[in-house]
Amino acid sequence: MSTPTLPPSVAEVTGPRHRTERVAVDGGDLVCGVWEPVAGSVDGDGDGSAPTVLLVHGITSSHLAWAATAELLPHVRVIAPDLRGRGRSRDLPGPYGMARHADDVAAALRLLGTGGPAVVVGHSMGAFVGVVLAHRHPGLVTSLVLVDGGLPLTPPAGVSPDQLASATLGPAAARLEQTFATSQDYRDTWRAHPAFATSWSELVEAYADYDLVGVEPQLRAATRVEALQGDIRQLVDGDDVLRALEHLPGPTPWLLAPRGLMDEVPPLYPADLRGRWEAAYPLLEVVEVGDVNHYSIVLSRQGAAQVTPWVERAVAGLHGDGNGPSGG
Incomplete structure (x- = not known):
C-alpha cells in the first residue's frame, strides 16, 4: 500500500530525514512518521544501531506535532505514529482506548525500531498511551518522558462524562464537527486560537495542513469524533492507566506547562492536582x-528546546550515562 501524500508545507518543516511508513495493526494500517538519524551524528552512523525514540501525540493531534522535537534529535531514529482515528490512521476502526493504542504503537516499535527497547515520550493523551505501553509491553520501553499528560485529569465541577471533551478541549473538540471551504480557512482557525497568539510558525501551519482530509469546499479535521469520545473518559479514571502508573519503569520526568489549552492559568494540572500525583507516584x-502552554510545549521550538534535554537524558541512559540535562 502506498504511503500518504504530504502537503508541500509538511516536507518543508520535516526535512529529508522524514518519511511515512505503514504498520499492519488490528483493522488496517497505522501510519507512522519516521525521522532517520543523520549520517555521521553521534549515534546515527547509518548501520541501524542508533537508539530509537518513540513520540506519541495528543488526543486530537498527529505525528506532525513532533516536528520541532525530531529536528533537535538528529542522532536517533524517531518514530511518531498517527494514533488510531487520527491523522492518516483515521480510518482504523474502534474500539479505541489506551490499551488499544499501546498495542498499536508496540507493533510500530517492533517493525520500525532498531531492535532494542526505546525511550517513549508522550504529550497529553500520548503520555497516557506511553504509560500503558510500558506496562503492557515492558520489553519495548526503557524509560518514559511525560509531557503535560499521563496522570489522570480532574473534570471541571458539574461536568458530566458526555460534556468532558468540550469542557476540557474547547475549540480543539469543536473543530471536529466543522467543515472548511479551504485549507487557509482551517489555518485561520488555528491562528485565532489563543494558544498560538505568540507562537505561530511554519511548524504550526504545516501541522494544520496535514490535519485536513477531504476536498474543497468540504474539508474536515482528520480526528474522528468517535475516537475522541472513545478515549477521553480514560484520561480521568481509566483502569489501564491507573494500573500502569503503579508500575512505572523507573524515574519518570513529568514535564508540565504553566498554562493550559487556551493559554490560561490554571494549567491542565493545577498545583493541587500536581501535588496529589507527585505524592502518589514517587518515581x-x-x-x-x-513560558509555554499545553500546545506550545511541543508545537513551538521554544517548547521543544526545553523538552529535548530530558529526552536526551533518557537516551543517554541507554548507554549507562544517567546524568541530568544541563538546562530545561
Missing part, C-alpha cells in the same frame, strides 16, 4: 517548563 520527577 515522578516534576519539571516546570518555562
